[in-house]
Amino acid sequence: xxxxxxxxxxxxxxxxxxxxxxxxILVCESPLSIDTELDSLFKYSExxxxxxxxxxxLKAALEKAMEQSATTPLKFRFFRTSMNNMxxxxxxxxxxxxxxxxxxxxxxxWLQQRNLDVYPLEPGYQASxxxxxxxxxxxxxxxxxxxxxxxxxxxxxxxxxxxxxxEWEIGFGEAFPLPLGEVASDTIVPGVIIxxxxxxxxxxWMSGLEIAAxxxxxxxxxxxxxxxxxxxxxxxxxxVTNPQTLQMAQDFEGAKQKANQVHFLAVQSSxxxxxxxxxxxxxxxxxx
Numbered sequence: 001x002x003x004x005x006x007x008x009x010x011x012x013x014x015x016x017x018x019x020x021x022x023x024x025i026l027v028c029e030s031p032l033s034i035d036t037e038l039d040s041l042f043k044y045s046e047x048x049x050x051x052x053x054x055x056x057x058l059k060a061a062l063e064k065a066m067e068q069s070a071t072t073p074l075k076f077r078f079f080r081t082s083m084n085n086m087x088x089x090x091x092x093x094x095x096x097x098x099x100x101x102x103x104x105x106x107x108x109x110w111l112q113q114r115n116l117d118v119y120p121l122e123p124g125y126q127a128s129x130x131x132x133x134x135x136x137x138x139x140x141x142x143x144x145x146x147x148x149x150x151x152x153x154x155x156x157x158x159x160x161x162x163x164x165x166x167e168w169e170i171g172f173g174e175a176f177p178l179p180l181g182e183v184a185s186d187t188i189v190p191g192v193i194i195x196x197x198x199x200x201x202x203x204x205w206m207s208g209l210e211i212a213a214x215x216x217x218x219x220x221x222x223x224x225x226x227x228x229x230x231x232x233x234x235x236x237x238x239x240v241t242n243p244q245t246l247q248m249a250q251d252f253e254g255a256k257q258k259a260n261q262v263h264f265l266a267v268q269s270s271x272x273x274x275x276x277x278x279x280x281x282x283x284x285x286x287x288x
Contacts, residue, residue: 002073002074003029003030003032003042003071003073003074004029004030004032004073004074004075004076004077005027005028005029005030005042005065005073005075005076005077006027006028006029006030006076006077006078006101006104006106006107007025007026007027007062007076007077007078007087007098007107008024008025008026008078008079008080008104008107008111009023009024009025009026009048009053009058009078009080009083009086009087010023010024010080010083011023011024011050012024012047012119013115013119013125013126013127013128014119014122014124014125014126015124015125015126016049016050016124017124018049020049020050020051021050022047022048022049022050022122022124023047023048023049023050023052023053024045024046024047024048025044025045025046025048025058025061025062026043026044026045026107026110026111026114027042027043027044027045027061027062027065028041028042028043028044028106028107028110029041029042029043029069029073029106030077030103030104030105030106031105031106031175031176031177031180032174032175032176033165033166033174033175033176034162034163034165034166034175034176034177034178034281035163035165035166035177036176036177037177038106038177038179038180041106042065042068042069042071043110044061044064044065044068044069046061046064048061053086054086055086055087055089055090055093056090058086058087058090059090059091059093059094062090062091062094063094072096073096074096075096075097075098075099076091076096076097076098076099077098077099077100077101077103077104077107077210078098078099078100078101078104079100079101079102079104079107079108079231079287081100081231081232084100099210099230100210100230100231100232101210101212101230101231102210102212102213102228102230102231102285102287103174103210103211103212104287105176105180105181105283105285106176106180108285108287109180111288138232138233138234139234140217140224140226140234140235140236141233141234141235141236142235142236143235143236143237144205147196147198147201147202147205148196150195150196150197151194151195152192152193152194152195152225152237152238153192153193153195153248154190154191154192154248154249154251154252155190155191155192155193155266156188156189156190156191156255157188157189157191157264158185158186158187158188158189159178159183159184159185159186159187159189160185160186162175162178162183162189162264162281163178163185165279165281168276168279169274169275169276170275170276170278170279171200171203171204171275171276171277171278172203172204172206172207172267172277172278172279173203173207173276173278173279173280173281174211174280174281175279175280175281176281176283180283181259181260181261181262181281181283182260182262183259183260183262187258187259187260187262188255188258188259189255189259189262189263189264190251190252190255190256190259190263190264191214191263191264191265191266192214192225192237192252192263192264192265192266193266193267193268194237194265194266194267194268195268195269195270195271196267196268196269197269197270199267199268199269199273199277199278200269200277202267202277202278203267203276203277203278204278206227206265206267206278206280207278209227209229209230209233209235210229210230211227211228211229211265211280211282212228212229212230212282212284213227213228213261213263213282213283213284214226214227214228214237214252214263214265214282214284215228215253215284216240216249216250216252216253218246218249218250222239222240222241223239223240223246223249224236224237224238224239224240225237225238225239225240225249227265228284256284260283261283261284261285262281262282262283263282263283263284264279264280264281264282265278265279265280265282266278266279266280267279
């Protein structure tokens with residue numbers, strides 16, 4: 001599997017000598033498996049004056065990053081939808097696709113660290129909240145009829161169980177190192193398993209969605225199990241129609257909170273199967 005990079009190109013809480021906000025590009029490699037060494041992930045940063053902010057500057061910065069890493073990523077992920085046109089244009093000019101995604105866990109953690117340890121040390125630091133640039137969430141879409149699962153259940157695994165993922169037979173999926181999600185070996189990580197006779201097509205279809213998180217929406221009646229994807233998309237996996245499944249769904253959300261919002265989604269053909277058609281380790285995060 002080739003590498004995937006996460007990008008953020010946006011203004012920072014730092015003023016330059018002209019009293020204008022500095023911009024910055026952050027690029028980091030996505031961890032794609034549970035056994036990835038976090039210290040080995042490539043990172044690149046560069047400040048940019050507000051007068052230079054355009055797709056040409058961004059393209060040149062990405063070229064410098066690729067020269068430093070001596071690799072070319074398969075694709076880029078970015079979470080700021082307001083920067084969609086500029087990022088997509090720069091990446092298209094490089095011949096590399098860019099996708100809106102909330103699966104930018106390494107980038108999110110790096111941004112948090114820089115907001116604490118880097119920007120406050122800059123001469124022009126301004127201790128103000130950077131405006132949120134979240135996309136508008138859309139109403140959940142229905143799954144294609146041919147891909148609707150027959151049954152779903154809530155399950156749980158420990159951090160020690162998840163550490164064995166490299167030994168499992170998994171068709172489609174993605175994970176990240178447990179330290180990135182602050183998951184210990186004895187942490188109970190909840191998840192949802194979907195059973196379907198069309199498990200492989202379902203998992204294959206999901207693999208192209210930039211899966212971000214599973215959520216239970218209790219603001220509507222009946223409650224709904226939602227799969228969040230991309231920057232703002234979502235899909236209706238199931239309606240929670242009876243007290244038993246509602247309690248199961250609420251227990252899932254409670255367990256997520258105790259596990260630092262880390263959870264998993266699995267797809268299997270049946271409860272008897274020892275093979276995962278799909279398995280994704282997920283973490284719900286609040287992006288800036």
